[in-house]
Amino acid sequence: MTMAEQWKKSKTIGIIGLGDMGLMYARIFSQNGWKVVCCDKDIYFEELKTKYQDEDFEVLLNGHYVSRISDYIIYSVETEFIDEIVKLYGPSTKQFAIVGGQTSCKTPEIKAFEAHLPLDVDIISVHSLHGPNVNPTGQPLVIIDHRSSRKDSLSFIKSLMSCLNSKIVELSYEEHDKITADTQAMTHAAFLSMGSAWSKLKVYPWTMGPNKWNGGLENVKVNISMRIYSNKWHVYAGLAILNPSAHKQIVQYSTSATELFTLMLDKKNQELTDRLLKAKEFVFNSPSSISHSKLLLDDSILEKFSLSTIHDDRAKNMAEYMGDEDMIRPNSHLSLLAIVDSWYQLGINPYDHMICSTPLFRIFLGVSEYLFLKNDLFSATIDAAINDHSFRRDDLEFVLAAREWSTIVTFENFNLYKKQFELVQDFFKPMLPEANKIGNDMIKCILEGSK
Numbered sequence: 396m397t398m399a400e401q402w403k404k405s406k407t408i409g410i411i412g413l414g415d416m417g418l419m420y421a422r423i424f425s426q427n428g429w430k431v432v433c434c435d436k437d438i439y440f441e442e443l444k445t446k447y448q449d450e451d452f453e454v455l456l457n458g459h460y461v462s463r464i465s466d467y468i469i470y471s472v473e474t475e476f477i478d479e480i481v482k483l484y485g486p487s488t489k490q491f492a493i494v495g496g497q498t499s500c501k502t503p504e505i506k507a508f509e510a511h512l513p514l515d516v517d518i519i520s521v522h523s524l525h526g527p528n529v530n531p532t533g534q535p536l537v538i539i540d541h542r543s544s545r546k547d548s549l550s551f552i553k554s555l556m557s558c559l560n561s562k563i564v565e566l567s568y569e570e571h572d573k574i575t576a577d578t579q580a581m582t583h584a585a586f587l588s589m590g591s592a593w594s595k596l597k598v599y600p601w602t603m604g605p606n607k608w609n610g611g612l613e614n615v616k617v618n619i620s621m622r623i624y625s626n627k628w629h630v631y632a633g634l635a636i637l638n639p640s641a642h643k644q645i646v647q648y649s650t651s652a653t654e655l656f657t658l659m660l661d662k663k664n665q666e667l668t669d670r671l672l673k674a675k676e677f678v679f680n681s682p683s684s685i686s687h688s689k690l691l692l693d694d695s696i697l698e699k700f701s702l703s704t705i706h707d708d709r710a711k712n713m714a715e716y717m718g719d720e721d722m723i724r725p726n727s728h729l730s731l732l733a734i735v736d737s738w739y740q741l742g743i744n745p746y747d748h749m750i751c752s753t754p755l756f757r758i759f760l761g762v763s764e765y766l767f768l769k770n771d772l773f774s775a776t777i778d779a780a781i782n783d784h785s786f787r788r789d790d791l792e793f794v795l796a797a798r799e800w801s802t803i804v805t806f807e808n809f810n811l812y813k814k815q816f817e818l819v820q821d822f823f824k825p826m827l828p829e830a831n832k833i834g835n836d837m838i839k840c841i842l843e844g845s846k
């Protein structure tokens with residue numbers, strides 16, 4: 396019998412926190428032959444026991460029961476509460492077990508483990524860089540071997556994780572937080588701000604008719620923003636507020652959006668063009684970027700993923716029929732210009748982080764790349780930014796929203812984050828199930844195309 400087979404027979408995997416990610420892990424591990432025990436809060440015990448009675452994993456009363464019998468325990472709980480939860484159950488950890496977490500930000504998680512776990516316990520943490528509705532196959536999975544005193548601890552965790560078929564990336568917790576601040580924090584700031592702006596304007600952008608918010612790039616903005624607002628607020632709050640490296644990136648994003656918008660208002664065409672060309676050169680044409688293959692996310696692939704009931708062919712026909720020469724109005728794409736400007740201002744080469752990126756980050760980079768490298772689109776965008784006022788109100792709300800999010804994160808205000816997030820979420824609530832379906836199809840199509 397191989398070591399992997401022996402571990403499968405002899406080891407118990409414990410999961411504390413049976414929410415979206417905990418459930419995904421519990422299902423995959425148990426369906427692959429591992430013995431899995433899980434829990435959520437004590438108060439949900441009866442409900443969850445009944446709900447999951449036909450699953451291959453077992454639900455226990457609470458984290459004490461899970462901890463005392465498990466050889467590897469994964470805390471899959473809100474980042475904000477990791478310290479108090481590890482403090483509560485950590486002392487019940489089985490002797491010589493291994494403990495890890497799934498939280499999106501590793502500094503508080505590792506600090507909690509160091510503070511509250513017995514010294515005989517090894518610490519090996521994980522982070523699947525995708526949401527619960529994405530197939531883990533081929534997606535990055537970070538493993539952080541922070542403290543292992545036994546030679547086969549890491550091999551055991553890798554053997555367990557191999558059933559996810561993800562791409563394993565080994566990092567320290569500091570490297571993890573630095574990279575995810577560069578990738579996730581700014582990506583989320585952008586899409587959160589788009590959603591906030593639309594909700595302030597009280598528009599569902601996909602209903603605006605054939606010539607506004609129409610086409611592949613707009614579909615990406617809408618679908619990803621809706622996807623983020625379908626998720627739980629604490630996921631985004633935790634990784635933005637608690638990651639020591641993330642604040643600077645989020646503030647830079649709002650500063651870039653403000654400064655670019657000011658150049659547009661002042662009609663400083665040359666200054667805007669020069670600034671964007673410098674950013675373009677740095678992000679897409681520097682020697683290290685050129686060595687990375689481009690994502691080539693084509694507008695035409697994305698056209699069909701619209702929430703609108705008017706599809707693009709019909710939209711074009713209708714615009715022609717109505718004699719609208721311009722058809723789809725060029726957008727200033729402020730949200731995309733601002734992300735590339737932010738990378739440039741912070742000296743971040745986004746391609747360096749590809750091995751450790753989430754699907755949303757890759758898609759955001761892919762559409763930004765498309766905008767900047769397709770010359771006619773790039774110049775039409777700058778022209779629209781200066782001369783076309785049809786997106787001015789949207790851009791103004793977008794800038795205000797970006798600044799609002801950056802202030803909330805800077806002041807580390809979880810309460811305000813929750814309120815602001817849920818206000819927008821409520822506005823879009825009726826559309827979220829449909830948006831999620833289309834978003835999933837879009838992401839699946841893009842990920843399959845990029846393999």
Ligand SMILES: NC(=O)C1=CN([C@@H]2O[C@H](COP(=O)(O)OP(=O)(O)OC[C@H]3O[C@@H](n4cnc5c(N)ncnc54)[C@H](OP(=O)(O)O)[C@@H]3O)[C@@H](O)[C@H]2O)C=CC1
Pocket residue numbers: 411412413414415416417434435436437458471472473474476480497498499500522523524525526527626627629630633634
């Ligand atoms: N969703 C995503 O896309 C991803 C999330 N992550 C990270 O994974 C972690 C879990 O996220 P996710 O599954 O989405 O969030 P969920 O809110 O769905 O799951 C967290 C669960 O932990 C429960 N919980 C809280 N306190 C305790 C406790 N004392 N004992 C047992 N369970 C407890 C929560 O209960 P209650 O709701 O009552 O508080 C909730 O059911 C987070 O840190 C997140 O940042 C990582 C990758 C992707």
Ligand SMILES: O=C(O)C(=O)Cc1ccc(O)cc1
Pocket residue numbers: 498499523524525526579582623630634753754755756
């Ligand atoms: O892809 C994204 O950025 C998501 O929104 C899903 C997500 C959220 C939190 C994580 O820690 C990892 C992935």
